[in-house]
Amino acid sequence: MKRLAALGALLCVSSCTSIEYYAQAVSGHLEVIWLAAPIEERLQEADTPAPLREKLRRVLVIREFASRELALPDNDSYRRYADLGRPFVLWNVFAAPEFAVTPIQSCFPFAGCVSYRGFYSEAAAKEHAGALAKEGDDVYVGGVAAYSTLGWFADPVLSTFIQYPEPEVARIVFHELAHQEVYVKGDTVFNESFASTVEEDGLRRWLEREGTPAQRTASVDSRRRRSEFAALVLKYRARLADFYARPLSPEEKREGKRRLFTGMDEEYAALKASWGGFTGFDRLLASGANNAFVVSIASYTELVPAFRALLAQSKGDLPSFYRAVRDLAKLDKPERDARLAGLVAAEAPR
Numbered sequence: 001m002k003r004l005a006a007l008g009a010l011l012c013v014s015s016c017t018s019i020e021y022y023a024q025a026v027s028g029h030l031e032v033i034w035l036a037a038p039i040e041e042r043l044q045e046a047d048t049p050a051p052l053r054e055k056l057r058r059v060l061v062i063r064e065f066a067s068r069e070l071a072l073p074d075n076d077s078y079r080r081y082a083d084l085g086r087p088f089v090l091w092n093v094f095a096a097p098e099f100a101v102t103p104i105q106s107c108f109p110f111a112g113c114v115s116y117r118g119f120y121s122e123a124a125a126k127e128h129a130g131a132l133a134k135e136g137d138d139v140y141v142g143g144v145a146a147y148s149t150l151g152w153f154a155d156p157v158l159s160t161f162i163q164y165p166e167p168e169v170a171r172i173v174f175h176e177l178a179h180q181e182v183y184v185k186g187d188t189v190f191n192e193s194f195a196s197t198v199e200e201d202g203l204r205r206w207l208e209r210e211g212t213p214a215q216r217t218a219s220v221d222s223r224r225r226r227s228e229f230a231a232l233v234l235k236y237r238a239r240l241a242d243f244y245a246r247p248l249s250p251e252e253k254r255e256g257k258r259r260l261f262t263g264m265d266e267e268y269a270a271l272k273a274s275w276g277g278f279t280g281f282d283r284l285l286a287s288g289a290n291n292a293f294v295v296s297i298a299s300y301t302e303l304v305p306a307f308r309a310l311l312a313q314s315k316g317d318l319p320s321f322y323r324a325v326r327d328l329a330k331l332d333k334p335e336r337d338a339r340l341a342g343l344v345a346a347e348a349p350r
Contacts, residue, residue: 020116020139028155029149032089035082036156042081044106055162055169056081062170069209070202071318073175076154083159088143091125092116093138094299099244099253101237103188103295104137112185115299118144122292146172150181167203167215181322184329185249188315190336193303194325200304201311201318228271229281230301236264237294261289306340313343 023168035341039056042048048056059078067074103115105211113208119125122143129139145161161172184190200223243256268285272278284293307325314321328336 036080073180077169080156082156088250089120090144091122094292094296095127095132115188138291148176151180166314170206171199182325197307235298306343311344
């Protein structure tokens, strides 16, 4: 009842637009919860297809590993399964001003302010993005395979990601459980970069224990590509920020912005060539790169080097690492950001 009351409280807002948004959020999440059934039950049902049964059996092994070996919360999350019948559970809308690479934030009672707004309907997400675009903002809509309720509910395994290769399933489970371990209201980059670091280290440990040589090799290649792609986007985010700060006319800024994104596209093409033509990031760029796209990538990756450094300082001991992250979470944002910047600087010469 406490959790349903919390969801109901979300509707007690003054804006009709907010009421409509929260209504879809509540109904969308309740649908996910109602569709979820214990995995152990699905394993016993005769009509569960054999390939799905094997996937579900393996995800329970991943779930036990997460708590036993990664010290992540040991609760009912990812021990239930829901078939949603659609490719994504949510579609996130990122937005940024025409001449800025800082996100337009959305603020909520429990999660605080975040760099995106999530919709359970792709059409609703695109409608919201279209309204923002009409106001002159850059927008980017991305499908989401999983999300965390931060421990308020038992988050289920979803059909939106269960069919992924096993290492990808493990990454998602580790990432979302990490949000239950540490979460700072109003600091998307901190939260997502922390969870990305946990998923990265967790996957490495998982593959050492359960992976094949081919999976371990593929994981190293995948991590390198992700790091190089993120580095490219962050490089251009810095260039865009410097350019937008110049005292130029709107026409001059639009032309310079076009040139910079053309340069990023050209460097991305060169990256793909160095990857042997790997095109896995093309879908992210299908609608074209803009400020909002840059914001979406930065939100998940910007502080990963700092958290990697903190994990190294903790000698790879995850409980110690989590305690150190919780200590950072208690600080005011300026001091927290300064500490994280110092971690990167201290590790750079190494």
